[in-house]
Amino acid sequence: MDFSFNINGDGRVDLHTHTAQSDGQHSPESLVALAKSKKLAAIGITDHDEVGAITPAQAKGIELEIAIIPGVELSTIHGGFDVHILGYFIDHYNSRLLEVLVFLRAERVRRTQRILQKLALLGMPVSFEAVLEHAGEGCMGRPHVAEAMMQAGFVRSYQDAFDFFLAEGKPAFEPKTKILPAEAVEIIHAAGGIASLAHPGQNLTLEVVVEVAQAGVDAIETIHPKHTPTQRRRFEKIAAEFGLLRTGGSDFHGGRKGEEKLGQFTVSKEQVELLQKSAEKWH
DSSP: OOOGGGOOTTOOEEEEEOOTTTTOSSOHHHHHHHHHHTTOSEEEEOOBTOOTTHHHHHHHHHHHTOEEEEEEEEEEEETTEEEEEEEESOOTTOHHHHHHHHHHHHHHHHHHHHHHHHHHHTTOOOOHHHHHHHHTTSOOOHHHHHHHHHHTTSOSSHHHHIIIIISTTSTTOOOOOOBOHHHHHHHHHHTTOEEEEOOHHHHOOHHHHHHHHTTTOSEEEEEOTTOOHHHHHHHHHHHHHHTOEEEEOOOBOOSTTSOOOTTTSOBOHHHHHHHHHHHGGGO
């Protein structure tokens, strides 16, 4: 897969973006158009447990001459910590990957139904149909429940829905079905991609980061909006120590959380080429 044909200009690449196929707000096509307006040379489409945005994004990318790196973000569990593993340069038609995503998608629906049951007991009946309307064809999750709660007038804002009801430890929280990091790595490798530990500075201890770094990942996300300069240097050191490549991006969802940072956190064309070369060994 040759991405050199349209990595132009200074070659800035945002490797971590989400579309409305998971919990982002932009369609695949509008996200690509926005990335083009930010003068990005390429973006990675990394929806949560979902790959449906990749093909339409690639078609729009050809039209606008911006490279689309096919990816995914898988939710895993390690030592009680929520660990996300990014996959890059995947074959998004791989049968093993699609089988796992179908299972995880079904589990998301069941989780949503349990959340709605809890909300009903709290005096906030939200219909499954209302949540489905917000999710559309995307992968259903708590953001869509939050939007349905707002629409019904039960909360004033999206953030209030999480702060008071949906976040971990709150009365309507339900844990998500997760696989182990090593399983996610195996699935990504089977799909011809490389695996990167996502936003390690967001919620992981240094011990967990090191353990996951030793679990077979190929890279670590050093550049992320929630990483401090100290954390970035720490993760770069870990990458060097364990022979890992580095990834980075804005983790863009479209501003639902008041964050519009697409293109502000990027890696170079050269880093992307190293990732692509590393992925070749899994083909």
